[in-house]
Amino acid sequence: MLAGSGWMEERSMAELVLDSVTKVYNPKSRHPVTAVDRVDMPIGDGEIIGLLGSSGCGKTSTLRMIAGFESVSSGEIRVGERVINNLPPARRNVAMAFEGYALYPPLRIRDNIGFALLRDRHPAAEVARKVDEVTGLLEIGDILDRYPPTISAGQQQRSSLARALIRDADAFLLDEPMSQLEPQLRAILRARIKDWLITRKMTTVFVTHDQTEAIALADRIAVMEGGILQQFATPNDLKERPANLFVASFIGEPPMNIYTASVYRDGDRLGLIAEDQAGNEAFRVALPGEDAAPAPHRQLRDGQRVHLGVRPHRVRLGEGGLLGRVTSHHWLGDQTHIGIELGNALLIAVAHGIFEARAGSDIAIALPATSLHIFDHDSERALFHGMEPAERAA
Ligand SMILES: Nc1ncnc2c1ncn2[C@@H]1O[C@H](COP(=O)(O)OP(=O)(O)OP(=O)(O)O)[C@@H](O)[C@H]1O
Ligand SMILES: [Mg+2]
Known part of the structure; x- marks a missing residue:
């Protein structure tokens, strides 16, 4: 008997599309809550999507609408050509692991996990084999004969995850599937789950607060804030081409350095004057001359107000025309975070390995034009990433 063979071929999956999906709770009351606001998300067959955002931004609401709860x-929500948002949950063929686990207390863990397959009349021996396989993967093979109230929160969470992963569904929705686990176990399971999802070509949307987890697991990440989808892109694009100031400051650890700045013109050269918190000049960076091709940043106007961003790991230390003062440095085991005062503004830089610098000492700094992100002052939308226009064909 070939373990799992036929399991994935049976499934006819297709694109899962969220088309301007909106959720308003208590619409007729005096305090309606718009939890999800016109979210567009086309999810490819077999794609793994991370839904990332702060508490209350609408992640669970989004998953529950897909599942039908x-x-x-x-x-509209569609699977392929089929509109599913008016179908009852049982007819959507979507598996969900809930934030609150929702295990059936009177059933043993083994029966909780195998429940949907037994209900769909899969042979008992096949269900037992699949339960063994998925619980081995999640390291809960030793609690299969216990009841939900008698196991730990982390074990309940993994049981709930196993109950979803074992299924044969069009889409898998996992709401913070590993939030209860310690970092070491999480890292191990993350790799195994990713392998499980990829091998079986499972279309998956998982929710997380943890950007490391989102980046490690997801093909694409949907960043939400205030019910609005801020950007839906690959992990690399979120870092290198953040669509707006929110995504730029939300993604990345330590966060992007961001300054209010204004454009100046000096002969045929443009540059930026970055400000400190009080609005005074902190430092200047020159942008490539007009002779540099391509130079789309020439669209910037003299005096234009913008936001300037630079990622800590793109700051070059010990070279360049800016002079700063080291205010702090923290060795984190594999890299050093360095606080630098530039004028009266603070710049955080990351150096690989141990960085030798005394607090209070001067340091030369370069902020290469290719590492600068420029955002519109008012709309906060990205204008340029490394001197390339932010708006390019997606
Ligand atoms: N049943 C409900 N009735 C009214 N408002 C609700 C309901 N469920 C959620 N909300 C509100 O909708 C918004 C989004 O909630 P949701 O549970 O989707 O957030 P979340 O991103 O999953 O947050 P968390 O990370 O804390 O789980 C919040 O403002 C929340 O208070
Ligand atoms: Mg939630």
Whole structure:
């Protein structure tokens, strides 16, 4: 008997599309809550999507609408050509691991996990084999004969995850599937789960607060804030081409250095004057001359107000025309975070390995034009990434 063979071929999956999906709770009350606001998300067959955002931004609401446990206020959810948002949950063929686990207390863990397959009349021996396989993967093979109230929160969470992963569904929705686990176990399981999802070509949307987890697991990440999808892109694009100031400051550890700045013109050269918190000049960076081709940043106007961003790991230390003063440095075991005062503004830099510098000492700094991100002052949308226009064909 070939373990798992036929399991994935049976499934006919297709694109899962969220089309302007909106959720308003208590719409008729005096305090309606718009939890999800016109979210567009086309998810490819077999794609792994991370839904990332702060508490209350609408992640669980989004998953529950896909699963059918919450109605859609407006918009449409489709699997392939099939509109599913008016179907009852049981007819959507979607598996979900809930934030609150939702295990059945009177059933042993083994029966909780095998429940959907037994209900769908899969042979008992096949279900037993699959339960063994998925619980081995998640390191809960030793609690299969216990009942939900008698196991730990981390074990309940993995049981709930196993109950979803074992299924044969069009889409898998995992709401913070590993939040209860310690970092070491999480890292091990993350790799195994990723392998499980990829091998079986499982279309997956998982929710997390943890950007490291999102980056490690997801093909693409949907960053949400205030019910609005801020950007839906690959982990690399989120870092290198953040769509707006929110994503730029949300993704990346330590966060991007961001300054209010204004454009100046000096002969045929443009540059930026970055400000400190009080609005005074902190430092200047020159942008490539007009002779440099391509130079789309020439669209910037003299005096234009912008936000300037630079990632800590793109700051070059010990070279360049800016002079700063080291204010702090923290060795984190594999890299050093260095606080530098530039004018009266603070710049955080990351150096690989141990960085030898005394607090209070001067340091030369370069901020290469290719590492600068420029955002519109008012809309906070990205204008340039490394001197390339932010708006390019997606
Ligand atoms: N049943 C409900 N009735 C009214 N408002 C709700 C309901 N469920 C959620 N909300 C509100 O909708 C917004 C989004 O909630 P949601 O649970 O989707 O957030 P989340 O991103 O999953 O947060 P967390 O990370 O804390 O789990 C919040 O403002 C929340 O208070
Ligand atoms: Mg939630």
